[in-house]
Amino acid sequence: MNRALRQTKRAERPTHPTKIALLKAGRELADEHGLYGYTVEMLLETSGISKGSLYHHFEDFMDFVESVQVEVYAESISADITNAVDAFARSTNKASFRRFINAVAASAFLPDRPDLRLLRSSMLGATRGRESYRARLGNEQLRLRTRLSDLITEARERGWVRPEVDADTASAFMLAYSFGLVVDEVTGTPVDPKAWQELVMAFVDRVILTPD
16 A cells, blocks of 8 residues: 555544534534633533533543644644645655655645644644643654654655655654745745745755655
């Protein structure tokens, strides 16, 4: 089987109708009021489900809030994986693989990406002192890094990536140069997208891709 299609560990999707309904209501409230902007009373009113049923499926309200956030995080990770796998499938030589990496760099400046990066960073920052939450988000982030690593490994086997390049490290780099833009976006005067892409691709050409 193609490595790009290999499944990586992730939390199981809820199957109990009550749990699904609670999480759906939580997603609606989080969208309207923010990740932490709603109360247990608002959840019970929106879902029409009793407090006893809530605590049957979740340890406490914070466990529920974290579960909603993990769902949001996992959904965005799944979308990134799908986009990456689909784009890589169109790579037939080193030149097209380079275009794939360039497209990943360019995607950092799509209109929805700054909001998504800020959302993810706020979730990751909230894991401090909450080991269970950190592990759940970590599993999702690892799922994305592993899938990208699989793509890079396959590209290396095809002779497009230097043999000494570690696929996991290169995958982490690809995630970092996009996600790390959040530290610049808060300035209100973000860097020029074209200059950013040129710098990224200069590094990719010199360090990751095989020489022509």
